[in-house]
Amino acid sequence: MVYLIPCYIDEDARESLPAYILDAVKKCDTFFVENERSARRFLKSIWKEMVIDNYTWHTIHKAEEEVKKLFIEACKAGKTIGIISEAGCPGVADPGQVLVGAAQQLGVPVKPLVGPSSILLALMASGMNGQQFQFVGYLPIDLQERMKTIRHLEAESAKKNCTQIFIETPYRNNQLLEILLKTAQENTMLCIAASITSKAEYIKTKSVADWKKEKIDLHKKPVIFLLCSFA
Numbered sequence: 001m002v003y004l005i006p007c008y009i010d011e012d013a014r015e016s017l018p019a020y021i022l023d024a025v026k027k028c029d030t031f032f033v034e035n036e037r038s039a040r041r042f043l044k045s046i047w048k049e050m051v052i053d054n055y056t057w058h059t060i061h062k063a064e065e066e067v068k069k070l071f072i073e074a075c076k077a078g079k080t081i082g083i084i085s086e087a088g089c090p091g092v093a094d095p096g097q098v099l100v101g102a103a104q105q106l107g108v109p110v111k112p113l114v115g116p117s118s119i120l121l122a123l124m125a126s127g128m129n130g131q132q133f134q135f136v137g138y139l140p141i142d143l144q145e146r147m148k149t150i151r152h153l154e155a156e157s158a159k160k161n162c163t164q165i166f167i168e169t170p171y172r173n174n175q176l177l178e179i180l181l182k183t184a185q186e187n188t189m190l191c192i193a194a195s196i197t198s199k200a201e202y203i204k205t206k207s208v209a210d211w212k213k214e215k216i217d218l219h220k221k222p223v224i225f226l227l228c229s230f231a
Helices: 011-016 020-027 036-046 065-076 097-106 118-126 143-160 170-183
Strands: 002-005 030-033 056-059 081-084 110-112 133-138 163-167 189-194 202-207 223-228
Touching (some): 002 020, 002 097, 011 036, 020 036, 030 036, 056 065, 097 110, 118 163, 143 163, 143 170, 143 223
Parallel strands (some): 002 081, 002 110, 030 056, 030 081
Antiparallel strands (some): 163 223, 189 223
8 A cells, every 4th residue: 555645834733634644654664755854753743652763764856766666666565655745745746646656557556645735725715716727836937938938827817717826946936926927917816825834824815916016025935826817
């Protein structure tokens, strides 16, 4: 069995994890994790009696072929495996999908466990279309390509009546917001969801025109951007 074990997005939000996750953790003997140090700390926080050295640990590192080979060997050896990303849910805008794909090819049962996903939490709180949406990951770094992509996302949102969801490296959030406000149409709706589940959680949806009237500092904060256009 392969368990997809969600991790809290913020350490102060441990209540966001269902109690049954601990039951799954106790069944595992091998862990494939995005960051071994933080994964160990996370598991000890939910199971203080856990003896860390009794388990086999592998770091995913974007699931290179070597890690995938180790994962396949563990599956064939009948190991019960837990996959843990740095925050949120493995395989959803986080490492793990390559390993899950290997498990599916081998016919090994995969058990996804309920936990916080910043993408879905942001969508839920945005007031935007939750019936039709797409997550497009990171926008291009090149300025011209980034502006072109924003216009394309706007046009596609208006045509399909869908919500566009994207992210940026935390230290470039302010730059992305600046380009969004310069490029997008005044009546385009923009949701900024920052530091989700933390004490500093901030989720607001406004038109681009209204965002231009407000000063906000997103530097080094985990942010989800959502866009919906009616033009």
